[in-house]
Amino acid sequence: MRADFATIGSGLTYEIRNIVEIANFMKSKGMEISWENIGDPVMKGEQVPEWIKDVLKEVIDDNMSFAYSPTKGVDSTREYLAAKRNALGGAKITKDDIIFFNGLGDAIARSYSVIRVDARIIMPEPTYSTHFMAEVAHASFPPNTYKMNPYNNWEPDLGELERKIKSAHSIVGILIINPDNPTGYIYSKEKLQEIVRIAKEHNLFIVADEIYHNMTYNGQKTPYLSEVIGDVPAISMNSLSKEVPWPGARCAWIEVYNYGKDADFDKYIQAIFKQKQAEVCSTTMPQMAIPKLIEHKEYAKYLQTRVTHYEKLADIAYNILKDVPYIVVNRSNGAFYLSIVFNEAVLNNKQHLDMENKEVQNYVNRLLDNNSEHDKRFAYNLLGATGICIVPLTSFFTNLLGFRMTLLEKNTEKFERNVRIIAQKIVEYVESAK
Numbered sequence: 001m002r003a004d005f006a007t008i009g010s011g012l013t014y015e016i017r018n019i020v021e022i023a024n025f026m027k028s029k030g031m032e033i034s035w036e037n038i039g040d041p042v043m044k045g046e047q048v049p050e051w052i053k054d055v056l057k058e059v060i061d062d063n064m065s066f067a068y069s070p071t072k073g074v075d076s077t078r079e080y081l082a083a084k085r086n087a088l089g090g091a092k093i094t095k096d097d098i099i100f101f102n103g104l105g106d107a108i109a110r111s112y113s114v115i116r117v118d119a120r121i122i123m124p125e126p127t128y129s130t131h132f133m134a135e136v137a138h139a140s141f142p143p144n145t146y147k148m149n150p151y152n153n154w155e156p157d158l159g160e161l162e163r164k165i166k167s168a169h170s171i172v173g174i175l176i177i178n179p180d181n182p183t184g185y186i187y188s189k190e191k192l193q194e195i196v197r198i199a200k201e202h203n204l205f206i207v208a209d210e211i212y213h214n215m216t217y218n219g220q221k222t223p224y225l226s227e228v229i230g231d232v233p234a235i236s237m238n239s240l241s242k243e244v245p246w247p248g249a250r251c252a253w254i255e256v257y258n259y260g261k262d263a264d265f266d267k268y269i270q271a272i273f274k275q276k277q278a279e280v281c282s283t284t285m286p287q288m289a290i291p292k293l294i295e296h297k298e299y300a301k302y303l304q305t306r307v308t309h310y311e312k313l314a315d316i317a318y319n320i321l322k323d324v325p326y327i328v329v330n331r332s333n334g335a336f337y338l339s340i341v342f343n344e345a346v347l348n349n350k351q352h353l354d355m356e357n358k359e360v361q362n363y364v365n366r367l368l369d370n371n372s373e374h375d376k377r378f379a380y381n382l383l384g385a386t387g388i389c390i391v392p393l394t395s396f397f398t399n400l401l402g403f404r405m406t407l408l409e410k411n412t413e414k415f416e417r418n419v420r421i422i423a424q425k426i427v428e429y430v431e432s433a434k
Helices: 015-028 050-060 075-086 104-113 129-139 158-167 189-201 263-279 284-294 299-321 358-367 374-386 412-431
Strands: 098-101 120-125 145-149 171-177 205-209 234-239 252-257 327-329 337-342 402-406
Touching: 015 358, 015 374, 050 284, 075 098, 075 252, 075 284, 098 104, 098 263, 104 129, 104 205, 104 234, 104 252, 104 263, 120 129, 120 158, 145 158, 158 171, 158 189, 171 189, 189 205, 299 327, 299 337, 299 412, 337 374, 358 374, 374 402, 374 412
Parallel strands: 120 145, 120 171, 171 205, 205 234
Antiparallel strands: 098 252, 234 252, 327 337, 337 402
16 A cells, blocks of 8 residues: 555454464364353353343334434433432433443444543553553554552552553543453452542543443442442443343443533543444344343342352362462452463463374464463463463453453353363473473
8 A cells, every 4th residue: 555554553453352263273173162262151051041032022022123223322221221320329310321332342442432642541451452452543552551460369559550640641531340351350449439539639530341240249249430439520331241141232331420520521422422423323122121131020030140150160260270380360259250370480482282183283383483472372272282262361451471261161060170171281381391
């Protein structure tokens, strides 16, 4: 072409999906793959109960489910969601403060794309790939981050957060993912209040990704951002895609808190809405189903059953991995992910795992070179040697070397077996270069 016109963000790789292509090659060579890379409960064997299907059939029978909705979303659904949030106390919203999108990825992409290139959102490190990719794509420059500490149960370093905010005037907002993906960390009320204080003192807004809010366990609870936000401008991102579960519905929404209290924030929200107008609206049918699903007599019980299962798998994984040398592991308390970190300096580019299939071995060798991230080398070697598909932690924009796995396997015995294999292969891999 006559000019290089792609932004730096276009060169980023979404490893959660990218590794699927690699695993599919191995599958074509006769390997059985255990998919621990992506948070899709249905793909992992979750059977959608008949009562959910009955609700959707009822919605389909309504002719309006095939029509456009208002640009912000179905009026009755937004009124329902606003009433649910207002019942908690805290910030008050109306249906006009809610905008629907075609999935959380769409909400994230649009929310970052309308920010000026010289304005930045500071985000946790590690952070969910879609957030940092959208932030980098809008600015064409690496993001600002505040660290989550694996040596302190993934506690966020709020001291670092405030120091960076003071030194970088380009920062206009703070991202919170609660419960956190990829770490499973749960923010206490006190932590959230401290972040709200920081935002208020430095005239920032807050973005809260709360998609896993109702998936907490081990006795841990966390408030919604709306309960602690006070008069600080903020948006909360929400979806039922993992709760129902129905990730294929691609249906998410943002809730806007304290619109009308800051002119710059109001301009930002209007920019999101105007961009949404160009699309006309988001998918109607899933929006219409939301109140019927949440209010169904089986919903709370069904959700609790699933959360109890994630708690069980989190405990199994933690109890197996906590005594494995060379790694740091914290018990997950929310969502359905577990992140493991390798101790400093234990990985290098000479380590490997033996693979029975030499064609697979050669394929992995071609994918990796001396510049490949060390945790990526481990993930690809583990996949080629065992068929267990995990995601390198460096894919979540962090210098920490490790990996993320899911807690979605329905077969508890298979899950335990896989974790024991991972534990064994960690030791084999690290010691292979001795």
